[in-house]
Amino acid sequence: MWQLMQMNSCQLVRQRLLTNKSNVYFTNLMKSKPSNIVKRYFSEVKTSSEKNAKPGLLLLCSPWKLCTGVSLALGARYMLSSGPAYCKALVAHSRVIQRRPNIEEDTAKFDWEKFFSYLKPHKWLLVAAVASALVVAFLNVFIPMLLGEVVNVLARQRNNPSANFMEEIQIPALKLFGLYLAQAFFTFMYIHLLSQVGERVAAQMKQDLFQSILDQDMSFFDQERTGELVNRLTVDVQDFKSSFKQTISSGLRASTQIIGSSVSLLVISPQLTGLTLLCIPSVVIGGTFIGSLLRKLSREAQTQVEKSTLVAEEAISNMRTVRAFAGEENEAQLFAQECNAAAALSMELGLGIGLFQAGTNLFLNGMVLGTMFMGGHLMSTGQMSAGDVMAFLVNAQTVQRSVAQLSLLFGSVVKGISAGGRVFEYINRKPVMDQSGTAVIKYHEFHGDIEFKDVSFAYPSRPDAPVLKNFNLKIPAGKTVAIVGTSGNGKSTIAALLERFYDVNSGQITIDGVDIRDMDGKWLRGRALGIISQEPVLFASSVKENIRYGRPDASDAEIYRAAQTANAHEFILGFPEGYDTLVGERGMSLSGGQKQRIAIARAVLKNPPVLILDEATSALDSASEKVVQTALETAAKGRTVLVIAHRLSTIMNSDIIVVLNKGNIVEMGTHNELKKQKGLYWNLIKQQDQAAQETSKSL
Numbered sequence: 141m142w143q144l145m146q147m148n149s150c151q152l153v154r155q156r157l158l159t160n161k162s163n164v165y166f167t168n169l170m171k172s173k174p175s176n177i178v179k180r181y182f183s184e185v186k187t188s189s190e191k192n193a194k195p196g197l198l199l200l201c202s203p204w205k206l207c208t209g210v211s212l213a214l215g216a217r218y219m220l221s222s223g224p225a226y227c228k229a230l231v232a233h234s235r236v237i238q239r240r241p242n243i244e245e246d247t248a249k250f251d252w253e254k255f256f257s258y259l260k261p262h263k264w265l266l267v268a269a270v271a272s273a274l275v276v277a278f279l280n281v282f283i284p285m286l287l288g289e290v291v292n293v294l295a296r297q298r299n300n301p302s303a304n305f306m307e308e309i310q311i312p313a314l315k316l317f318g319l320y321l322a323q324a325f326f327t328f329m330y331i332h333l334l335s336q337v338g339e340r341v342a343a344q345m346k347q348d349l350f351q352s353i354l355d356q357d358m359s360f361f362d363q364e365r366t367g368e369l370v371n372r373l374t375v376d377v378q379d380f381k382s383s384f385k386q387t388i389s390s391g392l393r394a395s396t397q398i399i400g401s402s403v404s405l406l407v408i409s410p411q412l413t414g415l416t417l418l419c420i421p422s423v424v425i426g427g428t429f430i431g432s433l434l435r436k437l438s439r440e441a442q443t444q445v446e447k448s449t450l451v452a453e454e455a456i457s458n459m460r461t462v463r464a465f466a467g468e469e470n471e472a473q474l475f476a477q478e479c480n481a482a483a484a485l486s487m488e489l490g491l492g493i494g495l496f497q498a499g500t501n502l503f504l505n506g507m508v509l510g511t512m513f514m515g516g517h518l519m520s521t522g523q524m525s526a527g528d529v530m531a532f533l534v535n536a537q538t539v540q541r542s543v544a545q546l547s548l549l550f551g552s553v554v555k556g557i558s559a560g561g562r563v564f565e566y567i568n569r570k571p572v573m574d575q576s577g578t579a580v581i582k583y584h585e586f587h588g589d590i591e592f593k594d595v596s597f598a599y600p601s602r603p604d605a606p607v608l609k610n611f612n613l614k615i616p617a618g619k620t621v622a623i624v625g626t627s628g629n630g631k632s633t634i635a636a637l638l639e640r641f642y643d644v645n646s647g648q649i650t651i652d653g654v655d656i657r658d659m660d661g662k663w664l665r666g667r668a669l670g671i672i673s674q675e676p677v678l679f680a681s682s683v684k685e686n687i688r689y690g691r692p693d694a695s696d697a698e699i700y701r702a703a704q705t706a707n708a709h710e711f712i713l714g715f716p717e718g719y720d721t722l723v724g725e726r727g728m729s730l731s732g733g734q735k736q737r738i739a740i741a742r743a744v745l746k747n748p749p750v751l752i753l754d755e756a757t758s759a760l761d762s763a764s765e766k767v768v769q770t771a772l773e774t775a776a777k778g779r780t781v782l783v784i785a786h787r788l789s790t791i792m793n794s795d796i797i798v799v800l801n802k803g804n805i806v807e808m809g810t811h812n813e814l815k816k817q818k819g820l821y822w823n824l825i826k827q828q829d830q831a832a833q834e835t836s837k838s839l
């Protein structure tokens with residue numbers, strides 16, 4: 141049993157959804173009957189299979205997985221005295237649909253209009269860059285001719301040495317030097333100007349993309365992978381920028397050079413040009429065929445590299461879970477597997493490129509030899525000079541280099557267009573939720589009467605699974621209302637709807653009679669509501685900056701006062717660097733209770749009239765819970781408070797307790813009233829007392 145769990149534990153890190161689930165959810169699941177655990181197992185499998193029907197079906201059909209699931213479920217019920225984590229493994233197991241990361245097919249369209257709107261502010265820089273690149277191309281066409289003139293002077297000198305060599309060489313050499321200087325100057329100009337345009341456009345695109353991501357609805361983040369979004373911001377913008385710069389610099393230059401140099405070749409020697417043209421079809425056909433094979437291999441290798449990166453990223457970002465389940469070996473194996481597959485493909489690609497390059501070099505060198513042979517013959521019949529042969533060779537080389545650049549560019553343009561398409565797709569993406577509300581309630585007019593009227597709601601990612609149906613609830617101003625109920629009943633959903641993370645499907649939620657959809661969302665979340673959740677999220681900066689996040693314009697004195705209210709001032713001063721102590725990534729260097737008190741200070745600093753406490757103490761041990769509970773009670777004074785409580789000890793001194801079952805209110809009243817009813821609330825109390833006794837016995 142344990143081995144089975146170990147085998148599946150590393151899969152846990154890939155279950156992003158699980159991070160939305162509280163420990164309480166799993167503790168509760170752990171206490172269910174074995175049949176319920178099995179039921180939940182299959183319900184999770186069903187949900188997953190809805191998302192990804194084919195593999196889901198496979199999972200359901202696989203007898204091995206079925207047996208594992210049932211045995212995990214049955215065993216888990218009896219083995220879980222040490223905590224809810226194993227239940228997480230159970231549910232994670234049921235959610236394992238696809239072991240390997242899914243690299244989605246690229247379907248995004250490139251938005252040319254948007255692209256030009258980014259170029260527009262830099263049009264003059266771009267024109268100057270393009271003009272400079274064209275000048276370089278023209279110079280590259282003329283340089284071989286002048287080089288030919290210089291060679292002719294040298295050849296004449298060898299056949300007929302004369303004293304006025306300096307005079308003869310002076311003019312062509314000076315002209316050539318002038319062209320070299322001009323070529324150097326314009327090369328510098330186009331590279332410098334192009335990098336200015338490229339960097340400015342890329343920076344603007346990145347900012348717009350980030351802003352667009354920040355503006356998306358919460359349902360967008362429920363469905364998108366963090367790694368994918370970060371890739372859009374980094375890799376895709378980078379690929380697009382490189383491709384853009386390369387298209388202008390290499391593409392424009394190479395095309396102009398091909399045309400210019402081809403004309404020069406014809407002028408120098410039509411016979412030699414004709415001979416060269418005869419060889420071209422074989423190069424084009426062979427090159428296209430081998431090139432397409434190599435590109436296919438390159439795409440496969442790239443996709444494989446991305447897969448291995450995703451495996452590493454998920455493991456590193458969930459390191460605590462990996463360590464807690466001793467999943468290092470599995471992760472390392474999986475990474476090695478993906479890495480080796482990527483290396484094998486890249487080696488195959490290397491072999492292909494090597495053979496292709498060697499063959500091309502042999503062919504091209506053969507052509508040079510052939511040109512010299514034929515050129516020598518034409519020289520012997522007086523139809524060409526040594527300088528002409530030299531100019532022809534250099535021009536032919538320019539054409540060859542330019543063609544090679546263009547063929548390389550083709551891959552880069554395809555890559556850049558698809559990367560740009562993905563970036564623009566996200567930039568253009570409009571949130572579905574209507575954000576046009578502007579209503580705000582003046583602070584001194586704010587009472588804090590909250591009402592849910594006939595609210596029905598299903599998460600956008602699961603439209604067929606309604607969480608609330610015709611839900612009605614009044615939270616009077618200045619009162620504390622606690623919502624209790626077993627896991628998965630929709631308690632946190634109520635808080636999420638009040639924060640307007642999602643819009644209700646029907647009905648309305650009002651604060652002081654104003655529909656929250658008509659309110660300015662930033663004001664609603666930023667000023668009116670404060671939330672303290674079970675797992676407070678801190679940023680990797682100092683304690684002070686984390687508290688200031690509640691109100692960026694707060695003074696230091698206000699921050700200290702908020703920390704005092706949150707019972708955090710003392711322990712913060714105990715740190716060697718006090719308020720300037722860095723909390724580490726996601727607050728790793730603090731205890732759960734300390735993190736929570738900093739989160740409370742952050743909410744207190746914001747001074748919101750309505751406070752939402754979403755299982756704010758349920759992740760803490762009983763000693764920390766008491767300290768945090770006191771801090772919460774101080775913070776809650778004079779505000780309307782919505783408490784989402786799984787553990788009944790966290791409902792504080794609530795004025796009204798609402799018992800929720802399957803999204804419906806089944807009991808409502810004060811603690812004493814509900815106890816007397818001996819209904820669901822009474823059962824919950826009994827269950828929790830029993831669980832507490834069992835825990836203390838096992839300790």
Ligand SMILES: Nc1ncnc2c1ncn2[C@@H]1O[C@H](COP(=O)(O)OP(=O)(O)OP(=O)(O)O)[C@@H](O)[C@H]1O
Pocket residue numbers: 160161162164165166362599601602607625626627628629630631632633634786
């Ligand atoms: N982001 C989401 N997307 C889709 N479904 C969700 C999402 N969050 C929650 N759900 C589903 O909505 C239902 C209610 O979940 P909710 O988190 O509100 O329950 P809860 O009573 O707060 O549970 P717990 O006490 O375990 O936190 C559950 O079936 C859950 O799976």
